Each structure stands twice: as structure tokens, then as C-alpha cells.
Amino acid sequence: MARVLIVGGGGREHTLAFFLRRSRDVEEVYIAPGNAGSALCGANIPIDATGGKNFSLLADFAQQKGIDLTVVGPEVPLCSGLVDYFKERGLMTFGPGSRAARLEGDKVFARRFMERYNIPQPAFAVFDRWPEAESYLHSLTERRIVVKAAGLAAGKGAIVCDNLAQALKAAEDILKNRVFGSAGNRVVIEEFLEGEEASLFAICDGRNALYLAPAQDHKRIFAGDKGPNTGGMGAYAPAPLVTAAVMERADREIIRPLLEAMAREGTPYQGCLYAGLMIKEEQARVVEFNCRFGDPETQVVLPLLDEDLYQLLAAAATGELESHWPELQLKQKEGAACCVVMASGGYPGAYEKGRIISGLPELTGAGDSRDLYFFHAGTGNDDSGRTVTTGGRVLGITGIGSTITAAIERAYQGVERIDFEQSYFRKDIGFKGVKTT
Ligand code: AMP
Ligand code: GLY
Numbered sequence: 001m002a003r004v005l006i007v008g009g010g011g012r013e014h015t016l017a018f019f020l021r022r023s024r025d026v027e028e029v030y031i032a033p034g035n036a037g038s039a040l041c042g043a044n045i046p047i048d049a050t051g052g053k054n055f056s057l058l059a060d061f062a063q064q065k066g067i068d069l070t071v072v073g074p075e076v077p078l079c080s081g082l083v084d085y086f087k088e089r090g091l092m093t094f095g096p097g098s099r100a101a102r103l104e105g106d107k108v109f110a111r112r113f114m115e116r117y118n119i120p121q122p123a124f125a126v127f128d129r130w131p132e133a134e135s136y137l138h139s140l141t142e143r144r145i146v147v148k149a150a151g152l153a154a155g156k157g158a159i160v161c162d163n164l165a166q167a168l169k170a171a172e173d174i175l176k177n178r179v180f181g182s183a184g185n186r187v188v189i190e191e192f193l194e195g196e197e198a199s200l201f202a203i204c205d206g207r208n209a210l211y212l213a214p215a216q217d218h219k220r221i222f223a224g225d226k227g228p229n230t231g232g233m234g235a236y237a238p239a240p241l242v243t244a245a246v247m248e249r250a251d252r253e254i255i256r257p258l259l260e261a262m263a264r265e266g267t268p269y270q271g272c273l274y275a276g277l278m279i280k281e282e283q284a285r286v287v288e289f290n291c292r293f294g295d296p297e298t299q300v301v302l303p304l305l306d307e308d309l310y311q312l313l314a315a316a317a318t319g320e321l322e323s324h325w326p327e328l329q330l331k332q333k334e335g336a337a338c339c340v341v342m343a344s345g346g347y348p349g350a351y352e353k354g355r356i357i358s359g360l361p362e363l364t365g366a367g368d369s370r371d372l373y374f375f376h377a378g379t380g381n382d383d384s385g386r387t388v389t390t391g392g393r394v395l396g397i398t399g400i401g402s403t404i405t406a407a408i409e410r411a412y413q414g415v416e417r418i419d420f421e422q423s424y425f426r427k428d429i430g431f432k433g434v435k436t437t
Contacts, residue, residue: 012294070091071313078096083098094271104290111188196216198216199276203330357395360387372398372411374397
């Protein structure tokens with residue numbers, strides 16, 4: 001029986017803990033640092049490596065407990081080399097090493113890599129000095145462009161601009177005013193891609209990839225995709241815009257060439273590869289790669305997966321996907337899933353913490369009805385043991401149904417059960433999926 005350690009403390013990590021706990025091979029789950037939900041699926045460990053530090057403390061813990069597999073949730077520890085360090089210490093770990101994680105951590109690396117291997121992407125240019133960026137922007141005739149800080153900027157580093165003035169301001173803020181610090185040593189200026197976005201998660205073992213259900217996120221704070229970007233206000237899967245033809249092309253034109261080239265360049269990709277795709281007329285182009293599971297998409301793709309999660313992640317970490325899944329296909333459950341994020345009022349700006357949450361299921365935090373899950377994100381326990389809010393995104397309520405419409409309805413029934421002061425959620429999660437079916 002296996003012991004598993006999960007690194008992180010958000011909705012994604014509670015979901016991972018919940019489904020790993022269910023594996024027939026898993027006897028213990030530890031989550032570092034976890035949240036109030038993960039504490040009900042396993043033991044929370046007060047060692048926080050999510051900022052890219054405390055690796056040796058956490059590896060000491062993993063060795064003492066005889067951890068068989070560590071699963072790393074967030075990008076910062078991945079890009080900072082947690083997996084490389086754990087492997088040096090002989091600990092089996094799911095996730096890419098820091099050099100492979102540059103696909104997320106260094107957008108210049110990612111764009112140039114895609115260029116070398118003809119992976120479909122927007123036209124782009126890279127600058128490390130403001131005067132050159134400025135004259136380049138003046139030379140462009142297209143006014144809708146995207147300006148991005150090359151490094152990690154907590155999801156805020158991409159600025160979609162509608163006119164020259166906005167683009168100039170974005171590039172100047174990044175290169176001259178250093179609003180993202182050293183993450184903005186370079187900017188990528190790229191073509192604005194038209195289409196609809198989808199998130200595709202490939203579980204990779206260095207050579208092969210197995211796909212989870214394609215999902216769609218809702219990044220903006222307000223209904224109708226209005227207002228500022230957030231970490232994600234809800235998701236649903238499977239996304240009908242990712243047709244079988246889109247999947248086949250994404251596999252052939254994006255994921256397989258990437259895996260082959262990463263291996264050839266000496267940085268084989270092991271872990272979850274998250275391809276953010278822009279889809280138009282069944283052609284997918286890469287908006288971005290992330291080196292991890294998405295949040296909140298994990299809250300919809302894992303409930304639909306009809307496989308043992310531990311076996312899958314352990315096989316990926318040991319390079320053995322093909323021997324367990326010779327057809328390179330994962331079984332998915334029938335139906336659809338929809339996750340509505342409940343946030344603290346004010347998010348993604350300032351918000352209050354410490355609000356008492358009522359209506360949550362007791363046992364695993366996530367419930368056990370199989371068609372309704374309550375995944376925790378920013379939650380903790382106060383001195384009296386009550387569950388309280390500790391972050392912007394507080395809960396992800398996932399409903400399962402035979403259709404997307406049924407899944408949406410179920411998720412909102414779950415939302416109705418929960419109460420905390422000044423909670424906020426979008427009322428239109430999943431409707432994009434209904435529209436296109
Ligand atoms: P990123 O930080 O690269 O994930 O970008 C954040 C969001 O900005 C994406 O989810 C897209 O909605 C949007 N975006 C980024 N790059 C592009 C692009 N080249 N064309 C259109 N939208 C983009
Ligand atoms: N759902 C967006 C992200 O995980 O980056």
C-alpha cells in the first residue's frame with residue numbers, strides 16, 4: 001500500500017487528495033500545507049514549499065514517512081526545481097523538473113521551442129529593452145495584441161491590449177517600471193488569437209501522453225466573461241468545442257512533437273502538461289503551456305476519470321504509461337461535470353478573510369454523493385475548529401450530470417447549500433458548453 005504526499009493547498013490539491021485517497025493502492029495521504037478540505041482526506045503537514053522554498057524540510061518528512069509518490073500541484077515549486085531535488089534524494093515524484101517546467105516558467109523559452117518544432121502558435125517577438133519594444137509596437141499595423149512578462153507573474157503577466165496606447169503602457173510597465181520585478185526582464189509581444197479557449201491536460205511520462213477530458217475555464221470575474229482576470233471562476237468538461245478532430249490534431253501537431261522534442265533536447269517531460277489552446281475552425285493553436293494541472297479544471301476532469309489516479313500518476317512518474325495503457329487511452333465516465341467557484345466578495349481585489357462557512361459535508365470535505373463534490377480552496381479552521389475562509393477562491397462546487405445542462409444544475413444546487421458572508425460566484429458557468437452543443 002502506498003503513501004502519497006501532495007504539495008499545495010488549493011482546490012486542485014484537495015481534489016487530488018480526494019481521488020488519490022480513493023485509490024485501492026493508497027493507504028495514506030499527506031498534504032503540505034493543504035486546507036480544511038484536504039485535512040479530511042488525509043493529514044495536513046505544516047511545511048509550505050509552494051513558494052519554492054523548504055524543499056529539504058519536505059524531503060526529510062517524505063523520507064521519514066516512507067512516501068512512495070509526491071505529487072506537486074503549483075508551478076512555483078516545479079519551476080524552482082522541487083522535482084529535481086526530490087529525485088536526487090531518491091523520492092519518486094510526479095511533475096516536471098525545472099528545465100522542462102520552463103514551458104510555463106519562461107514564455108520566451110516556450111515560444112522559441114514551439115517555433116523550432118513548428119507547433120502552431122501566434123506570431124511573436126521578444127524584447128529585453130524598452131526602446132526596441134516601443135519602436136516595434138509603433139511599427140505594428142494590427143492593434144489587438146498581447147503583451148506578456150516572460151517569467152512567472154502569478155497569472156497576471158499577460159495583458160490583452162485593444163490599442164497601441166494600452167500595448168505601450170503594458171510593455172513600459174513591464175520593462176521599464178518593473179511591475180513584475182525580474183519576471184519582466186523580457187517581454188513577449190504576440191498576435192492576438194481569435195477563437196475560443198480550451199484546456200487540455202496530458203499526463204506524460206517523458207515519451208507518451210494520456211489525455212484527461214478537455215475542459216473550459218472561466219477566467220474573468222463577472223458573468224459574460226467581463227471584468228478582470230482571476231485564477232478561474234469555474235470550469236466544465238468535456239468541452240464540446242474540442243471535437244475528436246481537434247483532439248487528433250492537437251495530439252499530432254502539438255503534444256506528440258513536443259514530447260519527442262523535449263526528450264531529444266535532454267529534458268523529457270514527465271507530469272501533467274496543460275495546453276491552453278485557442279480553437280478556431282477545428283485548428284488549435286497554443287496560447288500557453290502550463291507545467292501542472294489547472295485550477296479549477298482539475299475539479300471537473302478528475303471526477304470524470306474512470307481510472308485509478310494513483311496508478312496513473314505513479315506510472316507516469318516511472319515512465320510506464322504504455323505498459324499499463326497500451327492503447328494510450330484513458331477510460332472516462334459518461335456525462336459531464338461543472339464546477340462553480342465560490343469566492344470572497346472583492347476578489348480578485350481586496351477581500352476579507354475569516355468568514356465562517358456553513359453547509360459543508362463533514363466526512364471528506366468533498367462529500368460522497370458521486371454527483372456533487374465540495375472541493376475546498378481558501379479554507380482553514382479557526383480556534384474553535386469551525387471552517388472559515390482564508391483566501392479569494394474559497395470553494396469549488398462540482399456537479400455531475402448526464403449532460404452539461406444537468407451538471408450545471410447540480411453544481412448550482414450545491415452552491416445553494418453553502419453559506420458564508422459576502423460570498424460571490426458567477427451564475428453563468430458552463431453555458432458556453434451548452435451553447436455549442
Ligand atoms: P496566459 O498568462 O498566457 O495564460 O494568458 C492569460 C489569458 O490571456 C489567456 O487565457 C487568454 O485568454 C489570453 N491570451 C494570452 N495570449 C493570448 C493570445 N496570443 N491571443 C489571445 N488571447 C491570449
Ligand atoms: N485555470 C487556469 C490555471 O490553472 O492556470
